[in-house]
Amino acid sequence: MARFSDEAAGRVLGEIHQREVVELLQRLIQVPSVNPPGDVRLAVEHCQRVLEAEGFRTRIVAIEEHKPNLIAEFGPGDGPVVCFNAHLDVVPPGELSAWKFPPFEGVVHEGRVYGRGAGDDKASVTAQVIAAIALARSEVPIRGTIMVTAVADEEIGGPAGTRAVLEHGGIKPDYVIVGEQTMNRIAVGEKGFSGCKVVTHGKTAHGALPWEGVNAVEAMAEIIVALRRELWPKLKDRTHPYFQPSAATVNLISGGVKANVVPDRCEIYIDRRAIPGEDVVASIQEVRDIAEQAVQNVPGATVEVLNIWPGDPRDLEAIMNPPDAPHVAALVEANRYLDMNTDLTAFSMGTDGRHFFAFGHKAVVYGPGDPRTAHIQDEWVGIDEVMEAARALSLAALELLGE
Numbered sequence: 371m372a373r374f375s376d377e378a379a380g381r382v383l384g385e386i387h388q389r390e391v392v393e394l395l396q397r398l399i400q401v402p403s404v405n406p407p408g409d410v411r412l413a414v415e416h417c418q419r420v421l422e423a424e425g426f427r428t429r430i431v432a433i434e435e436h437k438p439n440l441i442a443e444f445g446p447g448d449g450p451v452v453c454f455n456a457h458l459d460v461v462p463p464g465e466l467s468a469w470k471f472p473p474f475e476g477v478v479h480e481g482r483v484y485g486r487g488a489g490d491d492k493a494s495v496t497a498q499v500i501a502a503i504a505l506a507r508s509e510v511p512i513r514g515t516i517m518v519t520a521v522a523d524e525e526i527g528g529p530a531g532t533r534a535v536l537e538h539g540g541i542k543p544d545y546v547i548v549g550e551q552t553m554n555r556i557a558v559g560e561k562g563f564s565g566c567k568v569v570t571h572g573k574t575a576h577g578a579l580p581w582e583g584v585n586a587v588e589a590m591a592e593i594i595v596a597l598r599r600e601l602w603p604k605l606k607d608r609t610h611p612y613f614q615p616s617a618a619t620v621n622l623i624s625g626g627v628k629a630n631v632v633p634d635r636c637e638i639y640i641d642r643r644a645i646p647g648e649d650v651v652a653s654i655q656e657v658r659d660i661a662e663q664a665v666q667n668v669p670g671a672t673v674e675v676l677n678i679w680p681g682d683p684r685d686l687e688a689i690m691n692p693p694d695a696p697h698v699a700a701l702v703e704a705n706r707y708l709d710m711n712t713d714l715t716a717f718s719m720g721t722d723g724r725h726f727f728a729f730g731h732k733a734v735v736y737g738p739g740d741p742r743t744a745h746i747q748d749e750w751v752g753i754d755e756v757m758e759a760a761r762a763l764s765l766a767a768l769e770l771l772g773e
């Protein structure tokens with residue numbers, strides 16, 4: 371049962387207006403905040419103006435001038451801090467001719483808003499800003515603080531976004547909701563990653579005299595086939611109640627010298643996504659064991675398997691909130707109240723939630739949009755989804771902060 375009353379919920383929901391939602395989302399899409407270079411200044415300024423006009427206290431944290439981060443707060447402060455977080459930078463639009471709708475106009479067509487960032491992640495920024503404003507406008511008594519952080523630098527995993535807010539912003543949120551495309555489902559965790567580089571070494575020779583050399587590309591072929599036969603099926607069997615199975619895929623390959631030279635080097639990159647309980651170091655060793663066995667099929671070839679992450683490998687492990695944590699429960703109550711999906715899930719992609727965890731703040735992932743429309747041409751989000759997200763976020767905040 372929700373703690374909030376029907377009367378309080380009605381007052382908050384009554385402050386969410388579709389016209390304002392669409393207008394804010396369009397304005398944000400119209401700022402081409404492509405990363406790199408990741409200049410989000412105009413988008414941050416707009417959010418700041420909108421929130422200040424509603425009585426929010428705002429400040430900017432920036433370690434790079436063109437990558438400011440907004441922190442906006444409302445409430446008496448004598449209680450928990452509920453922090454919304456979403457990013458304003460976007461990936462490049464790619465080939466422009468492949469877009470039916472121009473990427474930086476925010477065209478509305480048949481109930482959808484189109485544009486780069488429509489879903490990832492400006493729909494979440496919009497829903498969060500509007501939800502926080504609705505709570506403020508409603509004048510329902512609250513304790514604590516509702517905080518909106520609209521950040522830079524997420525798409526390149528850079529240090530100037532959420533990381534900078536946590537390092538320099540002096541924020542201590544009790545409950546964090548990171549906005550990404552979960553289709554308004556409650557993601558209690560997110561997968562970890564332990565990508566690695568595999569390099570085979572051989573010996574060059576004239577292409578006409580292959581027996582004089584050791585073919586590093588053919589050695590890599592043995593390894594790829596062995597990984598597909600032995601490791602991938604094992605990963606598929608590693609399951610978790612909230613997560614998609616563990617997974618890996620070979621996403622980059624390079625090798626060879628010239629068309630008529632036996633190659634002495636080949637390398638691949640393995641994108642490996644981990645569920646809770648999987649250890650980064652152990653999962654790289656799994657690849658190494660198979661690679662070292664398989665490379666023996668090409669006599670003379672050797673293989674190295676390298677962890678390319680420079681930091682502490684524990685930073686990359688999957689993250690998971692207790693399913694009964696208050697912010698999870700608040701989102702469940704909000705979705706239930708609105709007749710939306712209350713089944714818990716987990717997010718397969720990486721988010722800024724990882725940074726909050728690293729600083730000891732538990733973060734769930736929740737937001738409008740389908741992750742399959744992110745980063746593609748004609749990216750879109752349904753207006754109804756953004757409206758639902760704004761409603762659910764406002765009720766979740768009410769549940770956590772209401773008197």
Ligand SMILES: [Zn+2]
Nearest residue numbers: 457490491550
């Ligand atoms: Zn995103």
